[in-house]
Amino acid sequence: IDRAAFHKLSCGLYIIGSKTGERFVGCVANTVLQVTSKPFQLSVTLNKENATTKAVQESGRFTASVVDEAMCMETIGRFGFHSSTELDKFGEVAHALDACEVPYLEQDCSAWFSCRVVGSMDVGTHVVFVGEVEESGVLSGPHPMTYSFYHLVKGGKTPPRASSYTGEG
Numbered sequence: 113i114d115r116a117a118f119h120k121l122s123c124g125l126y127i128i129g130s131k132t133g134e135r136f137v138g139c140v141a142n143t144v145l146q147v148t149s150k151p152f153q154l155s156v157t158l159n160k161e162n163a164t165t166k167a168v169q170e171s172g173r174f175t176a177s178v179v180d181e182a183m184c185m186e187t188i189g190r191f192g193f194h195s196s197t198e199l200d201k202f203g204e205v206a207h208a209l210d211a212c213e214v215p216y217l218e219q220d221c222s223a224w225f226s227c228r229v230v231g232s233m234d235v236g237t238h239v240v241f242v243g244e245v246e247e248s249g250v251l252s253g254p255h256p257m258t259y260s261f262y263h264l265v266k267g268g269k270t271p272p273r274a275s276s277y278t279g280e281g
């Protein structure tokens with residue numbers, strides 16, 4: 113296995129939102145994909161140790177916001193390198209609520225989606241969720257951030273819980 117090959121896979125960067133009871137949770141994910149358009153469905157792959165994963169399993173809902181290139185590393189770090197059990201991640205960043213009152217990030221994002229979980233697959237360390245899109249909208253950020261922009265321009269790192277972690281940060 114040549115680990116460098118995995119760095120050639122293209123993907124974007126997303127903020128996943130969910131809630132557990134009345135508490136808002138969320139995390140960064142690079143694993144959002146559109147899987148079908150009839151109906152519109154997205155998938156996201158989340159680590160079993162993430163607080164967000166448990167909330168998606170409990171509530172059956174998640175939001176996905178497309179991160180814009182303008183998003184600062186502090187906000188990415190807030191969602192990607194801290195646990196929602198210790199930090200109210202949506203507390204100090206501009207966000208809105210979908211029709212089910214699940215939060216989605218608005219600040220420095222290009223678009224948002226609200227999904228109802230219709231299926232999931234246990235893939236070992238992670239769970240792949242498939243969600244039917246019930247709402248979506250375009251936000252003000254004009255340039256969706258790619259994962260390679262995050263690494264090459266922003267100097268970002270990949271934490272161990274990300275699906276794409278290859279042991280080299």
Ligand code: FMN
Pocket residue numbers: 125137138139140141142143157158159160161162163164165188191192193194195196197262268269270271273274275276
């Ligand atoms: N975690 C995942 O489970 N799936 C991912 O696709 C994923 N991609 C990430 C990409 C980047 C660039 C970064 C910085 C983090 C990524 N993570 C991913 C890690 C989670 O965002 C991180 O573990 C977070 O702290 C979990 O927060 P929570 O426990 O509040 O859910």
